[in-house]
Amino acid sequence: MGMTVRPGRIAVHIALILYTILALGPILLILINAFKTRRAIFADPLGFPDGQSFTTIGFDRVFANSDFGLYFLNSLTVTVVSLVLIVLIGAMAAWALTEYRFPGNTLIGLYLAIGIMVPIRLGSVSILRMMVELNLVNTLTALILVYVAQGLPLAILILGEFIQQVPKDLRDAARCDGVSEYRIFASIILPLIRPAIATVAVFTMVPVWNDLWFPLILAPGDGKQTITLGVQQFIGQYVTDWNAVLASLTLAIAPVLVLYLLSSRYLVRGLTAGAVK
Amino acid sequence: MADVSLQGVGKSFGAVEILRDINLFVRDGEFVVFVGPSGCGKSTLLRIIAGLETVSGGEIRIGDRRVNELPPADRKIAMVFQSYALYPHMTVYKNMAFGLKFVKTNKAEVDRRVRQAAEILKLSGLLDRKPRELSGGQRQRVAIGRAIVRNPSVFLFDEPLSNLDAALRVNTRLEIAKLHRDLGATMIYVTHDQVEAMTLASKIVVLNQGRIEQVGAPLELYRYPRNLFVAGFIGSPRMNFIKGQVLKMDGVSATIGFAGAKADIEAIPGSLKPGDPVTVGIRPEHMEETGAEAAPLRGAIEAVEQLGESSYVYMKLASGDDVIVRAPGETDAAPGGSYTAHVPSRALHVFDAFGVSVLPNHP
Numbered sequence: 001m002g003m004t005v006r007p008g009r010i011a012v013h014i015a016l017i018l019y020t021i022l023a024l025g026p027i028l029l030i031l032i033n034a035f036k037t038r039r040a041i042f043a044d045p046l047g048f049p050d051g052q053s054f055t056t057i058g059f060d061r062v063f064a065n066s067d068f069g070l071y072f073l074n075s076l077t078v079t080v081v082s083l084v085l086i087v088l089i090g091a092m093a094a095w096a097l098t099e100y101r102f103p104g105n106t107l108i109g110l111y112l113a114i115g116i117m118v119p120i121r122l123g124s125v126s127i128l129r130m131m132v133e134l135n136l137v138n139t140l141t142a143l144i145l146v147y148v149a150q151g152l153p154l155a156i157l158i159l160g161e162f163i164q165q166v167p168k169d170l171r172d173a174a175r176c177d178g179v180s181e182y183r184i185f186a187s188i189i190l191p192l193i194r195p196a197i198a199t200v201a202v203f204t205m206v207p208v209w210n211d212l213w214f215p216l217i218l219a220p221g222d223g224k225q226t227i228t229l230g231v232q233q234f235i236g237q238y239v240t241d242w243n244a245v246l247a248s249l250t251l252a253i254a255p256v257l258v259l260y261l262l263s264s265r266y267l268v269r270g271l272t273a274g275a276v277k
Numbered sequence: 278m279a280d281v282s283l284q285g286v287g288k289s290f291g292a293v294e295i296l297r298d299i300n301l302f303v304r305d306g307e308f309v310v311f312v313g314p315s316g317c318g319k320s321t322l323l324r325i326i327a328g329l330e331t332v333s334g335g336e337i338r339i340g341d342r343r344v345n346e347l348p349p350a351d352r353k354i355a356m357v358f359q360s361y362a363l364y365p366h367m368t369v370y371k372n373m374a375f376g377l378k379f380v381k382t383n384k385a386e387v388d389r390r391v392r393q394a395a396e397i398l399k400l401s402g403l404l405d406r407k408p409r410e411l412s413g414g415q416r417q418r419v420a421i422g423r424a425i426v427r428n429p430s431v432f433l434f435d436e437p438l439s440n441l442d443a444a445l446r447v448n449t450r451l452e453i454a455k456l457h458r459d460l461g462a463t464m465i466y467v468t469h470d471q472v473e474a475m476t477l478a479s480k481i482v483v484l485n486q487g488r489i490e491q492v493g494a495p496l497e498l499y500r501y502p503r504n505l506f507v508a509g510f511i512g513s514p515r516m517n518f519i520k521g522q523v524l525k526m527d528g529v530s531a532t533i534g535f536a537g538a539k540a541d542i543e544a545i546p547g548s549l550k551p552g553d554p555v556t557v558g559i560r561p562e563h564m565e566e567t568g569a570e571a572a573p574l575r576g577a578i579e580a581v582e583q584l585g586e587s588s589y590v591y592m593k594l595a596s597g598d599d600v601i602v603r604a605p606g607e608t609d610a611a612p613g614g615s616y617t618a619h620v621p622s623r624a625l626h627v628f629d630a631f632g633v634s635v636l637p638n639h640p
Contacts, residue, residue: 169362172329177376177427178350187375191366 027253034058034246041242058247062234068248070223071230076255078140078226079208082147086204087197089148090155091163095185098160099171115153120146121213128217138221146214151204158203162196163189198266202259209256227252279340279353279430279463280305281326286335288321288487295321296487299335303465303480308457311467312474312510313484319467320435322484326465327356327433339431350379352431355424359436361416363408363423369395370404373423387426394422397456414445421456434466438473450476471511475499483507505632508558514589516558516626519598523553529637533557533627536596538572540622548635555635558626561589561603568619575617576600581610592616 032048033041040053047053062068097109120127127146128137136142166189174184190197215226231252234244281303288296296318303309311319324330326337328349337344344352363372370391377387395401398418408416417437424432434453438446454477457464468474474481475495483490483498483506491503495511502508508516521535531544535557549555564574576592579599588608592600592615602618610616627635 167360167362169358169360170364172324172327172349173356173358173362173423174364174375175329176327176349176354176356177423178379179376180379183379188364 030246030249030253033242034250038243041246055243056247058241058243058245059251061241061244062248062251065244066230066233066248067223067225068227068230068251071225071227072251074140074224075209075227075252078143078147079205079255081140081144082151082208083201083205085144085148086151086155087200090152090200091159091190091193091197092185093152094156094159094163095189097156098163112153112156115149116157120150124213124217131218136218138219138224140219140224142218143214143226146218147204147208147211151200151208155200155204158200159193159196162193166192195266198263202263205259206256209252280338281431281463281465282338283322283326284336284338286322286325286337287333288318288325288330289333294487296325299489301482301489301492303463305463306461308454308464308466308477308479309482310474310478310480311465311482311484312469312471313490314510315469317484318487319469319484323356323433323435323465323467326352326431327354328352329356353429354431354433355427355429356433356435357417357420357424357437359439361408361420361440363416363419365408368405368407369400369411369419369422372408372419373426376423376427390426390428391422394425397425397459398422398452413441414449417441417449418452421453425456425460430463432462432464434464436468437466438468439470453477471513475511481511483510485510501634501636502558502626503634505556505558505628508626508628508634512560514561514601514603516560517598517600519557519559519594519596519600521555521557521627523549523551523555526551531627531635533625536574536594536598538574538620540572540620540625542622542625542627543637544627544635545637548629554630556628556632558628559600559620559624561601563624564600564602564618564620566604566617566619568621572620572622573617574600574620575615578610578612578614578616580612581608583607590616590618592618 029045033045035049035056035058036047036053037055037057040047040049044053049055093112097105131137131142134142136145170188170192171184174188179187210228211226212228212232215229219225220229227248231245231248234241234248281301283299283301286296286299287294299322311322313319321330325332326339328344328347332345339352339354349356364375367375373391373394374387377390382390391404392401395404398421400415400418400422403411403415403419408419411419417440420437437453438449441449450473453464453466457477466473466477478495480492481495481498482492485506490510491498491507493501498507498511502511502516505518509518519535521533523531524534524539525532526544526549529543529546530541531549532539532541533555535555540557574594576594578590578592580591582589582591585607587606588604588610590602590604590608590610592602594600600618602616604610629635
């Protein structure tokens with residue numbers, strides 16, 4: 001079989017390669033400069049660390065001068081709890097909305113769709129006021145609540161699409177088998193929409209982990225700072241400790257990278273499902 | 278084991294009436310086949326019995342219980358789906374055992390039942406496979422196995438063979454018939470294939486446009502179709518229909534004229550009067566090449582199909598009616614020639630202007 005390379009294909013690949021460089025460039029820059037001396041960072045920002053310029057002083061400073069472990073734990077707590085809640089509540093809501101016909105079904109679906117279109121940051125002031133009244137300022141709970149609200153609409157949309165693709169006969173067969181609705185959801189639907197769950201997990205985790213906005217206004221207090229906020233202390237008004245900033249960013253990238261590598265197989269399948277049958 | 282009875286069952290989706298006033302009694306141990314063209318409501322009726330659809334009216338009883346309000350699980354039924362509906366992420370063993378986990382069956386009992394069903398269906402070597410590693414026929418057997426292990430009072434089959442190839446279909450059909458003999462359970466089976474209906478059923482229910490047209494044993498429907506629809510649906514190739522007219526009516530004996538031929542038949546007294554238009558039905562396999570007492574039909578041959586053990590001759594009569602004749606063995610007839618078939622009057626079906634049979638010998 002002869003492979004003909006069409007011009008359209010080449011163009012697409014050029015675009016993709018350019019985008020990859022654009023997306024990965026900054027990350028690579030952070031990674032290589034995190035292991036270089038301050039002088040080397042400024043002298044040759046694109047160079048790889050060599051015997052002379054290699055140093056781990058940034059990491060030493062991060063661990064010595066800040067509560068990096070605590071920030072990391074805060075970020076991890078917020079992200080993992082949000083993720084679990086979004087996937088769980090999202091899947092249940094998606095199941096209810098797609099499987100059962102009840103009054104208000106369409107209305108709720110529409111209401112959730114609007115949540116995708118309106119950025120949650122527009123409500124920052126009201127959210128802050130609400131959190132003050134609920135006495136939740138400077139707690140991780142405040143962040144988790146906001147992130148769950150932010151992630152749910154898209155999660156429900158994606159998961160709903162996938163649940164719809166699970167053949168109706170399967171659910172009917174399970175019902176004839178005497179499986180309860182809860183068990184159908186847990187034992188049949190959830191295992192079959194794993195690719196969608198991976199997709200939702202990545203889509204949800206990245207913005208939550210990277211968010212600076214809500215930690216800054218809702219939980220800036222000592223002991224509650226997330227990693228993105230914690231890094232800020234190395235960026236001073238007059239002096240910025242680039243070694244420490246880059247080192248802490250390197251450490252912050254790691255978990256996202258790990259999650260992505262773990263779920264990328266499912267992620268691609270999730271993104272292309274339905275397109276290729 | 279249980280009887281199934283439907284009384285006045287109806288089903289509408291919005292303004293669309295899918296089923297109307299269905300009355301049916303299925304005796305314990307019977308093999309009942311619902312047959313009809315697509316969209317006639319047969320699958321909906323099966324799903325209603327299963328409890329997967331609610332009824333708009335009427336009563337369903339399984340055994341001595343009214344089951345209208347019961348969920349499928351409590352009706353003691355098991356259903357086999359056209360798509361097999363195997364859980365793709367579970368092994369064959371788990372597929373079969375899954376339903377038992379929820380009815381408080383102990384592990385040893387579950388294991389015994391699954392292995393027994395696997396034995397019956399020749400699946401013993403496949404218990405650790407996933408559905409995607411099985412062939413169509415094997416998947417079908419797993420679906421049946423999943424029904425067997427539940428030990429239901431009533432088996433429901435929804436077009437279980439339509440995804441299989443022809444050879445496998447015949448095999449599986451025989452296996453299902455054997456299963457019915459061995460288990461003695463009540464089985465209700467939906468198909469659009471009248472051959473499946475004829476071969477499997479102890480009782481056929483012919484449905485059309487949401488109504489029951491006729492209920493009866495296979496040969497009963499073949500011999501005495503109550504109306505034009507059943508006459509046309511049961512039998513392959515389809516029964517020939519020719520427009521005719523009542524020439525004479527005297528008590529129970531009527532003389533019918535059709536396509537230039539004449540035949541004397543016995544009819545229900547008072548059902549016809551001279552001059553009435555009728556439809557004459559004659560099955561392709563009942564036409565004879567020769568015959569003294571038979572009315573002859575002459576026509577131009579349009580096509581010939583040779584099957585070896587028999588041949589089908591497609592001809593057009595002078596009256597414009599199309600007629601198929603099944604001639605035994607091979608034939609010399611060829612398109613362009615003419616052909617004469619004889620119609621024995623005992624093989625005639627006669628339907629009045631409303632399409633209802635006027636033959637008196639209905640059982």
